[in-house]
Amino acid sequence: MSGEARLREEICRYGRSLFERGLTPGSSGNISLRLDDGGWLVTPTNASLGFLDPARIARLDAGGNLLSGDKPTKEIPLHSALYESRREARAIVHLHSTHSVAVSMLPGIDPKAVLPPLTPYYLMRTGGTALIPYFRPGDPAVADAIRGLAGRYGAVLLANHGPVVAGESLEGAVFATEELEETAKLYLLLRNLNPRHLSPAQVQDLVTHFGLTLPEHDHDHGHDHG
Incomplete structure (x- = not known):
């Protein structure tokens, strides 16, 4: 199996895991991976992360042009902006996970510190x-809003929409997204x-x-402590 074929399988495996645990319902959410040549693998538009076909995952060139596979997610602008501002990022996960959206x-x-340092x-x-x-x-x-963060954040929460999280690997991006969702759940339980x-x-x-490299902010500012 080629390197790209393994990456396609990895996208499907993690997508299925996220879907089966209820972290992004229906055909919501998308995943991208940046390849060594500057191109991307991107999940298709209107595709459920639980039922991805590795052969139909979109292959884009470095300019964002579709080379093969199905039409990519319409959320390409936010992926592109986060890759542009986080040069070390190799994967991005965007979900509609319930507690993060809430x-x-x-x-x-606080837009500079969505959640306090709970864990x-x-x-x-x-x-x-x-x-x-x-x-x-x-x-x-949305791309300009993400660029405005100047690469300080690898995790961004889109208001009334969901999280977008970059990682140096797909596993890292998935784990960070899951940690964000669990922390959002804790925050709601403890309000x-x-x-x-x-x-x-x-x-x-x-x-x-x-x-660790943390954005410079007051972690406690803007949160309701009861």
Whole structure:
């Protein structure tokens, strides 16, 4: 099996896993992988992540032109902008996961720190999450909003829509997306209960020990502590 064939199978395997666990319903969500030649593999438009055919995954060249496979997702602009601003990214996962979408609709969410530091793995896997305003799905203007983050965030939450997460591998992007969803679930469960967040010293210890790069912001700003 060629390298590209293995990557196609990997996209299908992770897509099925995400779908079967209810993390992106129906034909929602999309996945892309950046290849060594600058081109991409991208899941097709209106395709369920649970029932992908590896042979029908879109193959794009470095200019975004379709070389083979089905028509790609209409969310190409947001994938393209995140790859452009996160040069180390090799994969992007976009889901309509319930708890992350719910958090994106709450009032008072800090767009520079969607979630507080509830667990070490949230920081270790996502590095923090930004919120950008609502855009119509597929609207090219979303690309400018993502570029405006200047590559500081590998995890972005689209208001009333869902998370977009980049990783240095597909596995890394999937794990970070799952961690974001679990942290969003924890946040909703604990709202108004005055939960104990990681302290600034504990966050700094994670940064030092694991070499994390976190966006510069006040983690506690803008969150309701009950």
